[in-house]
Amino acid sequence: MGRGRPRKTDPDSALETSMKLFWEKGFDGTSMNDLAAATGMAKPGLYANFGDKEALYSKALTHYFDELGSPLLDELARSPGPLAVVIRRFLDAVTASARDKTNPSGCFVVNSLIDCADRPAPLEDLARAFDAKRYAAFLDRFRLAKRQGELPADADVGALADFFGGQVLALAVMGRAGADRKSIDHVIDMAMTVIPTD
Amino acid sequence: MGRGRPRKTDPDSALETSMKLFWEKGFDGTSMNDLAAATGMAKPGLYANFGDKEALYSKALTHYFDELGSPLLDELARSPGPLAVVIRRFLDAVTASARDKTNPSGCFVVNSLIDCADRPAPLEDLARAFDAKRYAAFLDRFRLAKRQGELPADADVGALADFFGGQVLALAVMGRAGADRKSIDHVIDMAMTVIPTD
């Protein structure tokens, strides 16, 4: 099929590696030389496959969301189990991801919210868009719970979504900062008490 | 008193300006040339007064904590008013600071927790130390409340301190990310409901 010289590095693998490097070291902390060395794809290959540094970061962040964020959000928004179980499972999954030693610590989206707050505007917008999707998933799930009578009719689902969206930010930062599991569990346990019961 | 040529830029003012620049743009996002231009102190002056870039960042972060963090924490830990009032006042103050348009957005300490997670170890340690002081202030205040009977005897003050420490992280990120006031108030309002009543 392909005619020319075979690629040494699969672009998907290079994107995965780039994602981890940006996630760990941030936009300014990661150089194109770093990326070339880590991915095994020389710089001209990176530019040919992904565009400039900003485009690569954007693709890396999108890849993160598609691979690690979106599946969790889909399960959160759609899982039919008892509300408290679904919420806690999601927060536990966020914690596990933020503390996972086989990946960079924290959450790449949350890191980007901080890191890209004065960066090229498209990067900031992208991070905020992914952040908004988390809020939307919580909102969907709380609305579902209300329809199903798991929440009182007067429960403020928007406020609950804001609150739990905030808890994810807290867990992500704590994971990044190396907080121990017990401290994080305290946050989750107390946050769960906010969910109103009939 | 001073014998030589008078200084053009007061080192305290240069430190204040450096703090704001690091706070806004992070460690890697701020160059020594940027700092020289913003402070009005030429690069050799910066190195003579503060040491290298890492030392300047360290002094800038410490300055931030001394000026903006420590006073709030002292009031939190020592204020005698009703517990709920003191906690809410503190969270409101954090929110106001994180959203203050006359300063960079967010909290410099929280930004550093994210930004310095793989940086020269001393910077990461410093950010964590300031983070721990916030936890300690909450702990002090909840212990005081317990002694004074404002909290039930079986209240878990450590868990409460972890939880509210986490809320500050959430508020700081939300402020940095440009969240609107209403969303942040939702987080605060719901977090307040976690405080047990007698």
Added chain:
DNA sequence: TCTATTAAATACCGATCGGTATTAAAATAG
């Protein structure tokens, strides 16, 4: 006024930055 002292200002260092032009290698199609 002369000297010592302090700091500003400029110029400069090698290294690295993001990004690209150029060349060499490896495959297929004829």
Added chain:
DNA sequence: CTATTTTAATACCGATCGGTATTTAATAGA
């Protein structure tokens, strides 16, 4: 075997990086 295509690999670009050596300006004390 040759020509073409696709990629790798190297070298290179001007700009900027963190950091410093050197020179010049401005003060106080003698």
